[in-house]
Amino acid sequence: MRHVWVDVSAGVAGDMLLGALLDAGASLDAVQRAVDAVVAGAVAVEVRTVTRAGMRATKADVRMLVDDPPHRDWRTVRAMLHGAALADRVRRDALAVFGRLADAEAHAHGIDAEDVHFHEVGALDSIADVVGVCAALDDLGVESLSAGEVALGSGTVRMAHGRIAVPGPAVVELSRGWRVRGDGPGELTTPTGMALVVTLAQACEDLPALTLETSGSGAGTRDTAGRPNLTRVLVGSRTGAAPTASGQTGVVLEANVDDLDPRLWPGVLAALLGAGAQDAWLAPIAMKKGRPAHVLTVLGTPETAPRLRSVVHAQTSTIGLRQTTVEKHALPRTWAPVDVDGRTVRIKVSHERGAVVRATPEFEDVAAAAAATGRPTVDVLAAAGAAAVAGGLVPGARVPSDDSGQEVSRPHQAHDHDHPHPGHDHAGQHDHDHAEEHP
Template sequence: MRHVWVDASAGVAGDMLLGALLDAGASLDAVQRAVDAVVAGAVAIEVRTVTRAGMRATKADVRMLVDDPPHRDWRTIQVMLGDAEVPERVRRDALAVFGRLADAEARAHGIPAADVHFHEVGALDSIADVVGVCAALADLEVETLSAGEVALGSGTVRMAHGRIAVPGPAVVELSRGWRVRGDGPGELTTPTGMALVTTLAQACEDLPAMRLETSGSGAGTRDTAGRPNLTRVLVGERTGNPAPARGQTGVVLEANVDDLDPRLWPGVLTALLGAGAQDAWLAPVAMKKGRPAHVLTVLGTPETAPRLRTVVHAQTSTIGVRQTTVEKHALPRTWVDVDVAGQRVGIKVSHDGGRVVRATPEFEDVARAAAQSGRPAVDVLAAATAAAVAAGLEPGVPVPTPASRGVERVGHADHAHGHDHPHPHPHAEGVS
């Protein structure tokens, strides 16, 4: 499995992690496209090579293209991400990161998560950092991620609410269960950086056994003598024990509802998915005295459960929610892109023991390709399925290696960073 280990021993911020992933070979074009899909024409991501205490690194800068960007609340960011035409993986990860940020800020300030105005976190540059990091991980085809001990800093820093002690309350909330240390003056880790690490990483661990493919260093703004202000990533194939699979522990929420206008249910399910639910569904039942009703079931994680319960109470007429902790066993998965009528469609490949179990076109990609090409969705779905077979994605065959997937993903190289990628070999028509 392709793995990324994050070295945050000097701290981490959103732009530092983004710079490290770009330095490791993620496509700047892919990152910019994802950001534009969320905040079109608002920011431009620019990269440059810098040194920090004598060490070379990539600095990712977010240049504003609009004046006076607004503060945004969690509801607004949910809608923006929900409406954006981005790969489902990028949407899911970005929603999860912002959801953790909202929960942390809510606990720190004693307000409901839905009412959190992110201030620094919700500004355009931080939206670009979160979406950019999620898009970069998808472009690098990372399947698992872990990180080491995080340096948080010390002293005080001025924020929108005034001068506060380092680490700030949001960073403290986001650090629960993680190995951290002070290790230097000033704010070494931002809420955005800590949310990205603790949301997307499956484990806090020292550098695991891996076959290293590439690495990258992302620079912070300050250049501190004797202390490289860098976040590093190491990318490769994990060769030791795998990191714990994300979401092994799940939470199931249930509620019986017999007095809700059925026209409202599609919006309820959409709101739950937008709030970070892994799945949400309805089942018709007959309650006491024969009354017709629905059982609403929501699958989430222990971290998202409080937010999902809030959505259920706000969006339905129920006054009670049942919550059960479950153990999930999910097959690992990866993605391969195919080309259908000039449109990219992602193929989700689940695998076990190094062999493909199932290869399924992502239907949101199919629907988008159908709309843009003018072809019926049923035809695009059939073409994508055929292209997957032509690419050798059939049950029982070996899972494509990271190297072969890099060959298949033509046009993802970011040559501005000086990373050379192999030219594609001839392959079946319809595979990109």
């Protein structure tokens, strides 16, 4: 499993994380293409080498090519992402990050998330930061991500609504369930940076056991003596138990709900998955006095449990829930891409002792390929399954390996033989919801 651990001990902002991933080897062209898919011809992502307190790093800059309105609301940003020609994972991750930001801002201002105006966070450079980070992770082939304790800062900062204490209300809300500390004057972590970390990371943990492949450092604008203003990433293969491996500790949250409009349930489940739930589901029950109801069940980790509880209370009518610690046992898994009519469909390969146990097409990829090609979903599903078999992904077969004989997290591509292919955070520690960007 290719894993990224993010060192946020000096804080994090969107442009700093983007710079770190580009420094670690993510393709600038891939990032620019993804950004152009959302805001074509509006911004250029540029990189330069800088030093911060004597340490070399990459500074990611987003240069404006057009005039930009002062803010966009969540509906507008969401429509832009849905309408863009992005890889499915990049779109899903970017939507989740902005969704978390909208929820945090809504809580801070006491309004509905749909009514949130992102101020400068909805501006082109912040959209480029979020989409760029998601595209960089996809380009690096990252399958899991975790981060350490976050330095938030202290003092005060000027925002669009005036001067407030650090950490600001949005960062505080986003930090629920995460290990944080003050650790220095000024704003060290921005809302965009925090939203990227808590949305995309599966765990808050110290550096896990990795076979290190590469690393990268992303710089903020300020150069503070004695304190490198950097966000770092370490990229490698996990050598210990990964989040999906056997024998991991999990948390199950449950609530019985009998008074929620059933039309709201799909949004509740989507919000929970966007907040880091590993799974979320409903089961019909009959409660006291024969009232029909549902049991909402959410599977998460000890680290994600606090924010998942917050989502349940915010999105449903329940006033209480049950929490149980469980031990999860799951087969190791990896992904193998196959081609169906020119579209990539990932095959989830579960394995044990080096042998394939099951190979299943990822349904989201199947649905996206069906929509793009116009073929019935059932036909694409069958074609992807046939391509997996043709590529040797059958029970009992060896898990694909590279030339060195090591198991790989992205096995070689298997082709569908049945169907021919058709002919920023620019501030050192300031985000774009702040009027004062360069202290």
